[in-house]
Each structure stands twice: as C-alpha cells, then as structure tokens.
Amino acid sequence: MNFFHNLRADLKNRQFAVIGLGRFGRAVAATLYQQGYDVLCVDSDNAKVDQVLSDRIAAHARQLDSTQPTALREAGIFEQDTVIVAIGNYVQESIITTLNVKEGGVRHVVAKASSEIHMKLLLKVGADHVVFPEHETGCALARSLTKPGILDRFELDPEHSIVEVIIPEHFAGKTIAELRLRSNYGLNVLAVSQDGKFEINPSPSKQLEKGAAIVVIGSNTCINRLPI
Structure with a gap:
C-alpha cells in the first residue's frame, strides 16, 4: 500500500465542499468523490451545477451566490x-467567499489563487492553505525533469517535504547507518520498501536493495542534494 495513502487515511471521514465549478473545482470534486468522500458542490452558474449532478461527480450540488453568508x-x-x-x-x-467561509466557522479552508498578490490577499483574510496551480504545476514539471528518481512528494510547507525516491545506485547494498543520511544529507528515514510493501521506521541496520524505494523527510534544499 502506498505510504502517502496511509499518511492521508485520517481524512477519510471528512466532509468537503467545493465552491466554484470551473476546471479546477470540477477536478477536485471529482477526485474526492471518486475516492469515496462526501462532497458538496456550489456555483453561481446553474448550468455548471446541473452538469456536476449529471456527470455524477458530487453527492450534492447547489446554485448560490457565495458572497452572501446567509446563502x-x-x-x-x-x-x-x-x-x-x-x-x-x-x-x-474569491476573497469575499474565503472570508465568509472562515467567519462561518469552517476549520480548514483551501483557496485557489490566480497570482501571487491574490495568494497574499487570501492568506490575509484567513485561508489556511492557498494553492497556485499554474505555479505548482510548473515547479512539479521542473522537478520531474531534473529529479526523475522522485516517485512521490508530500509538501509539508514551502520549505519542507516528505518524498519517496528510488534508492540511488551507490546506496544499494549499504545499511541506513552506513549512509548516515541525517549527518550527510540532513534527512530522516521514515520508511523503506520491502517486497512491494513499506517497512515503517526501519532499523539502522536495514540494508537497502537496488531498485527499491526509500521515504525521507527534510528540507527541500537537503532533498535536492540526494544523488538521484
């Protein structure tokens, strides 16, 4: 089972709402719904609401003006x-809606930004997390081109991540203790693959196998130093 699937397992019983049913909002709603989450979708455009219900990518959908707290x-x-x-x-x-939702008592609000200024404003009015899809897609593409050994990535904040990487060739056959990843790279090992499964908190004497994967946590600067 994927390590990052386990990491997010505690979210399984949460309820989600998506406000705005453009391409991004539809993609988020469809993915959450397909994974078994309860999703409520809203948009000011009734045609988009009807389309979401027709396409069966949400449990519930309503047409409303999200700038109105009562609605x-x-x-x-x-x-x-x-x-x-x-x-x-x-x-x-976007800003008014984000403010309304936070003032309404929603614990976790994620907002989409279209520019850096927009992102700053969303954070100012209380967004807990802001995504900038175009920027993030560009960064992800650059990383995949320059670091093809990274299989998966979970960003903790802009400076730190958890990554699953293919074990570098000259790491193979060595133990975790011998590699001294903490002192040499500033990284901590969370898991190592073993016959298609992950061994969590592996022993320092664990020998790394060629072609397997390792999950580490640390700063992006340190991760970029890995020879992958």
Missing part, C-alpha cells in the same frame, strides 16, 4: 470539515 449557511457550507474555494479567476468573489 452559504443555508446550504450547509459552514458545517463542512474542509471547504475548497476554487474561484480563481474572480479575485473579489
């Missing part, structure tokens, strides 16, 4: 565990 409350938005504000191209509506 959000009546729709049950404030009762959701996580709300994704996916109104990236309409800055004013």
Whole structure:
C-alpha cells in the first residue's frame, strides 16, 4: 500500500465542499468523490451545477451566490470539515467567499489563487492553505525533469517535504547507518520498501536493495542534494 495513502487515511471521514465549478473545482470534486468522500458542490452558474449532478461527480450540488453568508449557511457550507474555494479567476468573489467561509466557522479552508498578490490577499483574510496551480504545476514539471528518481512528494510547507525516491545506485547494498543520511544529507528515514510493501521506521541496520524505494523527510534544499 502506498505510504502517502496511509499518511492521508485520517481524512477519510471528512466532509468537503467545493465552491466554484470551473476546471479546477470540477477536478477536485471529482477526485474526492471518486475516492469515496462526501462532497458538496456550489456555483453561481446553474448550468455548471446541473452538469456536476449529471456527470455524477458530487453527492450534492447547489446554485448560490457565495458572497452572501446567509446563502452559504443555508446550504450547509459552514458545517463542512474542509471547504475548497476554487474561484480563481474572480479575485473579489474569491476573497469575499474565503472570508465568509472562515467567519462561518469552517476549520480548514483551501483557496485557489490566480497570482501571487491574490495568494497574499487570501492568506490575509484567513485561508489556511492557498494553492497556485499554474505555479505548482510548473515547479512539479521542473522537478520531474531534473529529479526523475522522485516517485512521490508530500509538501509539508514551502520549505519542507516528505518524498519517496528510488534508492540511488551507490546506496544499494549499504545499511541506513552506513549512509548516515541525517549527518550527510540532513534527512530522516521514515520508511523503506520491502517486497512491494513499506517497512515503517526501519532499523539502522536495514540494508537497502537496488531498485527499491526509500521515504525521507527534510528540507527541500537537503532533498535536492540526494544523488538521484
């Protein structure tokens, strides 16, 4: 089973709402729904709401004006565990909606930004996490081209990540203790693959096998120093 699947398992019973049903919002809603989560979708465009229901990518969908707190409350938005504000191209509506959702008591609010200034404003009004898809896609592409040994990545914050990487060739046959990853690279080992499964918190005497994978945590600067 994938290490990162286990890492996110505690979210399984949470309820999500997606506000804004453009390409990004639809993709988020569809992915969450396909994974078995309860998803409520809303948009000011009734045609988009009808399309979501027709395509069966959400449990519930409603047409409303998200800049109106009363409409959000009546729709049950404030009762959701996580709300994704996916109104990236309409800055004013995005900011007002994010503010409304936070003031409504939603614990975790994720908002989509269309620019760096937009991102700063969303953080100012209380967004817990801001995504900048175009920027992040570009960074991910660059990393995949320059670090093809990275199989998966979970960003803890802009400076630190957990990554799953193919064990570098000259690491093979050596133990974790011999590699001294903490002192040499500033990284801590979380797991090592073993016959298609992950061994969590492996022993320092664990010998790394060629072609297997290792999961480490640390700063992005240190991760970039790995010979992969």
